[in-house]
Amino acid sequence: MAQVLEFKLPDLGEGLTEAEIVRWLVNVGDVVAIDQPVVEVETAKAMVEVPCPYGGVVTARFGEEGTELPVGAPLLTVAVGGGTASSGTAVSGAAGASTAAGASAGDAESSEYSGNVLVGYGTAGPAARRRRVRHESAAVAGGGGRTEAKAAAPAPAQAPAPVPAPVDGPVPVISPLVRKLARDKGLDLREVRGSGPAGLILRADVESALAAAETAAARPAPVPAAAVAAVPAEGGERVPLRGVRGAVADKLSRSRTEIPDATCWVDADATELMAARAAMNAAGGPKISLLALLARICTHALARYPELNSTVDTAAREIVRLPSVHLGFAAQTPRGLVVPVVRDAGTRTAESLTEEFARLTESARQGTLTPGDLTGGTFTLNNYGVFGVDGSTPIINHPEAAMLGVGRIIPKPWVHEGELAVRKVVQLSLTFDHRVCDGGTAGGFLRYVADCVEHPAVLLRTL
Structure with missing residues (x-):
């Protein structure tokens, strides 16, 4: 039985707190080996190729190229076990066939992850287990009427599973960054159709939905004169200090x-x-x-x-x-x-x-x-x-x-x-x-x- 493990951006040393994704070295669905470099990031100090401590099938990537991520943010998830690391076959998408994304490194067998440790991550100690994902109806929390949203287990397959029309129930999204993006923009994730495995909602899906909403929205109101006066130079190029x-x-x-x-x-x-x-x-x-x-x-x-x-x-x-x-x-x-x-x-x-x-x-x-x-x-x-x-x-x-x-x-x-x-x-x-x-x-x-x-x-x- 495969497990989906979450690999977070490690502490690259010297007190660095964030890094920018320069180039992804793997795609969703690729088979990766233990300690294979999966992404090239730029810190305030240097360019670094980050190796993944797990071997298996990449089920999700978090962050587009050019995105800055804080240390500890999810980088990608990998389905390990069930022969994925050796055979490269897709993980079964049947309900109950895999565990939730983000399962701790301590849950995997020792042959499925690396003993090599970068600063801030590795196999020195187990991480806390996250709750498993179920596909049945979500429980109502405490009688307060709020439905507890649970992430569906991503199941890489040859083609994404059909996505049903939005209904009440669990939202198929793993990444907390995707949830935060939707929440900050006022987007209801239940109205978004996921393009990932088993209908998983990816960041690209949220960004597409936001772009469509902006296109359909009415023309914005004129900018107040006071706001225009606050701009130091019209048409000036802004270069991020990062x-x-x-x-x-x-x-x-x-x-x-x-x-x-x-x-x-x-x-x-x-x-x-x-x-x-x-x-x-x-x-x-x-x-x-x-x-x-x-x-x-x-x-x-x-x-x-x-x-x-x-x-x-x-x-x-x-x-x-x-x-x-x-x-x-x-x-x-x-x-x-x-x-x-x-x-x-x-x-x-x-x-x-x-x-x-x-x-x-x-x-x-x-x-x-x-x-x-x-x-x-x-x-x-x-x-x-x-x-x-x-x-x-x-x-x-x-x-x-x-x-x-x-x-x-x-x-x-x-x-x-x-x-x-x-x-x-x-x-x-x-x-x-x-x-x-x-x-x-x-x-x-x-x-x-x-x-x-x-x-x-x-x-x-x-x-």
Whole structure:
């Protein structure tokens, strides 16, 4: 006998509370294997393929592509058992042949679901069983005259069963999201014919009914002048702040609200640094990136000025100095700005840093960074010179305490050894949290970075 299990959007970690459905990887009626990816979602951190812990036949999907769902909302239901996972045959639609959608994972046999656990879901413990669905007339609750609506068990078959005309009785709908949509729009689900298995009412059915009702409705009344005046711009495009863009907006706003930041900057002659890099790459072996050399300089500077590798615990009113440098770097992608993190950057060589920067940059471009790749940074290096600009006032990547910005390196007139010469000059900007240190410390850090850029041999003293 098959059971229909409900798979909910899991907690994908890092405190994420919602995700947007980007692409469904399965359709209703498809046979899925245990731990097979069934949907691709976009969180505020990354694109994630979500595997289903059950094996069987997909009986329903909840949410269209582009829909945002909260963690814990139903994603899909799967009929397991009765040979569905192995043979792929449809589950019998006869009354009593299956149980209600949303039966707990603990009700299925161990062979029908995965032992693998993502954060927030899996097989660690049984969920509460939901009431079974009956096809007979619903009971009247407490004599109050309200009929208790019960969901019909979805039964995937070769073709949907005929749907009778609306009558009093149970409404064949499983998803609480579908019920809420109908309730919010004032739609009576008893007047909706379901297109799903056994007449199951799907979200698409409700949306079609609502669209038909809007078409048949009378022309809306004119908009009051006051309401028109409240619109900031007629015909203006509205772009939702969600996904990566929404997460960036929230973090930048929080940074500006909570952190009393200040910025200092200095021009530096990078001619010797560029010559040193050229000599390294000419010697053979893997090529060393400029970003890797700047990262080495940053980690050495943070070892001398640990105040800037810290965070502020506002609740405890304490500065927390962090033992390791996990270096974030700003990367522009088609999905927006992201900040991948190089773990333990202070212990890596220039070759190791180059390799890790390349790996994370490619993952960012492909949209395959994991939440772990994008969190846990303690200091950020922002090379905005790649955009052809000389300087900026970086916004600190909350909850870090500082960010170093690097402009483009270009030939400029410069006084070198007492004479005017054309040198390769770069502007360095440091934005820092004034709570963790004063200007003397920030200036000392920036000056040390500039000295290493101008005279790379300065690093030899700390190697």
